[in-house]
Amino acid sequence: MSDIATQESAYQTEALIAEDIDAYLDQHRNKTMLRFITCGSVDDGKSTLIGRLLYDSKMIFEDQLAALEADSKRVGTQGQEIDFALLVDGLAAEREQGITIDVAYRFFSTEKRKFIVADTPGHEQYTRNMVTGASTADLAVILVDARKGVLTQTKRHSYLAHLIGIRNLVLAVNKMDLIGYDQARYDEIVAEYSTFAKSIGITSFTPMPISGFKGDNISIASDTMPWYSGPTLMEHLEAVDVDVDDDQAKPFRMSVQWVNRPNLDFRGFSGQIAAGTVKPGDAIRVLPGGKTSTISRIATLDGDLDEAVAGQSVTLSFADEIDCSRGNVIAAADAPPETADQFETTIVWMDDEPLIVGRSYWLKLGTQMVSATVREPKYQVNVNTMERLATKTLELNAIGVAEILTDRAIVFESYAQEGAAPNKVLGGYILIDKITNATVAAGMVHFSLRRSQNVHWQATDISREAHAGLKNQKQVVLWFTGLSGAGKSTIANEVEKQLNLMNRHTFLLDGDNIRHGLNKDLGFTEADRIENIRRVGEVAKLMADAGLIVLTAFISPFRAERDMVRSMLPAGEFIEIFVDTPLDVAEGRDVKGLYKKARAGDLKNFTGIDSPYEAPLDAEIRVNTVEMTPVEAAAFIVRQIMPLK
The missing domain is CATH 2.40.30.10 (Translation factors)
Incomplete structure (x- = not known):
């Protein structure tokens, strides 16, 4: 062959190689992505299964494999063979206990599809971690140990996956090698799960017998189970259609x-x-x-x-x-979503501290962020039995249905869509603690409450500024806070007397007086204290709308509730006055004998003794009653707030 022919042949070969490379790269660029989770009870083999998938998809480098073999021998959980669970159980505590604690995310790819898999914990106390992993998943692999059958956590995770809106479920009956690949046992487990699934609204799922440790029906069809003719797990993951909604x-x-x-x-x-x-x-x-x-x-x-x-x-x-x-x-324009400020929702509580009914939380839905309060739950779901239980709050990992009120209308759509994928953008939300900035709950909107559509604010012609103008003053709320016995009521009363001498129009809302009437139905639990302050805040706002200078004297022990009242009023109209008196001084006064009762255990939930007081961090005015008499403190406050125009 001539040099020219040889060179031309080489060019053609290079062109074909380049064309193949481009086609290969284009194929991988355009591969679809499947996000899925593995879940189930403790020691059902979730981590082992993911490790096997990584191994079979050639996603383990040689040095990783060598380290894995060494770790397997050192840990000794599977004799001298590879323990694939060690690929996923990254925390030291997980390896020591042989369990999954945190959500572990892993990426792998095959010729047909890319995958992100989340290995979620099996322990009940880590349910919130499972919800986090499931929130972005398209498919859930529910693992069942063939020896143990359908367990409580199997049901819990199935319920949560269905609640979050995962419609593609795989029932992977694992560890078939440990029961001699017994078809009868497999059929029994599938029948039991099918009965349970129907009871919670799961209409379809894909069952398959597997062994994550041995590799049966993971990537290659098992010769040991000729009675099973369905796809392998990998085949199903590569082919499943997750675009259930256009x-x-x-x-x-x-x-x-x-x-x-x-x-x-x-x-x-x-x-x-x-x-x-x-x-x-x-x-x-x-x-x-x-x-x-x-x-x-x-x-x-x-x-x-x-x-x-x-x-x-x-x-x-x-x-x-x-x-x-x-x-x-x-x-x-012709098909907008709804707007409302009151909803019924399902809430998954994810914080160590329980839900405080009436407390103001941040609610984040999409890019919207509003203040929200949760009413007493209608019921809590017992995931083990599907019973609806009466409850006054929600503890860690609890799931309940409750009404939520927001401080202004937000845009939403129902999370559950008939015959379609869930609306996670405008139907799912999180609750955030205003003090710690921690995410405390995840929720799914059901529908708006009818009263939110039927009750509207009635605009009036005489403004709040006009009311105040007639009185030749500026409306404001003076919020006195401090321990019992600090001197709040005494100082507030003295401030009102001095303002009265200046011809100012005022009204004093005292904590004890309010509890004789408006709030006589409330006790002193944390939830009742919050509702007490909410009602007082609403009354104070109405009085400020009337153009009055409103003085309130309440312990109001929680910052979140004082901030809630502040948010009800325009900027500059809420003045927090911290009557800063040390506990020993306040207790020494004990005019009403309350501290004595609290110390004796006869008065529960008393602020400063067995209930906390959260002092203001940045109050507009602070007075120290150890250094000032009530008259001096009142004069100091009046000088700070005057002139009132």
């Missing part, structure tokens, strides 16, 4: 994440499209305000688009200058 076919929805204003000539609203499609010229509605406009431009980093679809991140510009900000939802 997001593009839904009405347009996009939560605004950011207002993009790089210069005076451009104003756009950025976010990821949650559902539907949008084009320039489409009519849209901005919620919760309800203003309408049309799309003038769809901008991206790669240039403007003629159309954008669900899943894309874009910046939308409007034809009209209308109010729109982070937390708003841009929707199709």
Whole structure:
């Protein structure tokens, strides 16, 4: 062959190789992603199964394999063979105990699909970790130990997976090698699980017999179970259709994440499209305000688009200058989602501290963040028996149904969608503790309460400023807080006397006096104290609307509730006055004999003794009654708040 022919042949070979590489890369770039979890009871083999999947998909490097073999010999859980669970159980405590504690995420890939798998804990006390892992999953592999059958945690995790909206379930009956691959036992477990699944609303699942340790029916069909003709687990994971819902076919929805204003000539609203499609010229509605406009431009980093679809991140510009900000939802004008401020929801409590009914939490739904309070739960679900139990609160890992009230209307859609995937963007939310900033619960919206649609604020012609103007003053709430015996009522009374001499219009709300009437039905539990302050805050707000200077004298021991009242009023109209008196001084006064009763155990939940007092961190005014007499303290306060215009 001539040099020219040889060179031409080499060029053709290189071209074919390059074409194959491009095709290979294109195939891998366009592979779909499946997120799934493994769950079940303790020691059902979840970690071992994931380790086997990583091993079979060639996702373990040689040095990792060598370290795994060494660890397997050292731990000795499987003799001299490889213990695949060690690939996933990363925490020292997990390896020592042979259990999963945290959620472990692993990535692997095959020729047909990419995968992210979450190994979730089996112990009941780590249920919240399981919920975290399931929140983004498309499929759940429910493992059952063939020797033990369907256990309590099997039911719990199945219920949680179904509750969160996972519709693709695999019942993997594991450790078949330990029962001699007995088909009768397998059929018995599948029948038992099927009965349970129907009782909680699971309409379909895919059962399969496997051995994670031996590899039976994981990636290769098992010769030891010729009676099973279904797919292997890997085949099922590669083929399962998780696109059960066409997001593009839904009405347009996009939560605004950011207002993009790089210069005076451009104003756009950025976010990821949650559902539907949008084009320039489409009519849209901005919620919760309800203003309408049309799309003038769809901008991206790669240039403007003629159309954008669900899943894309874009910046939308409007034809009209209308109010729109982070937390708003841009929707199709003729098919908007609902707005409301009261809902029925399912709550999964995830904090060590129990739910405090009436306490104000942050509620985050999509990009919306509002203050919310939870009413006393309607019931708690016993996941083991599916019974509905009466309860006054929710403890760690509890699941209950309750009503939630938000401080303003938010945009939402029901989490559970008939015949479709759950609406996680506008139907799922989290609750955040305002003090610790910890996520305390995850929830799913059922529906808005009818009263939230039927009760509307009635606008009046005479404003609060007009009421105050007639009195020649500025409306304000003076909130006295401190321990019992600190001197709150005495000082507040003295402040009112001095303001009265100045011809100011005032009203004093005293803690003991309020409990004789408006709040006579409330006790002194933490929940009752919170409701006591909420009611007082509402009354104080109404009095401020009337143009009065309102003085309140309450222990109000919790910062969250004082902040709740502050949030009810316009900026600058809530003045927190900390009557700072040491506990020993307040107890030494004990005018009412309350400390003595509390010390003797005759008075429960008494602030400073067996119930905490959270001192203000940044009160507008602080007075020390050890250094000042009540008259001096009152004069100091009046000087701070005057002149009142």
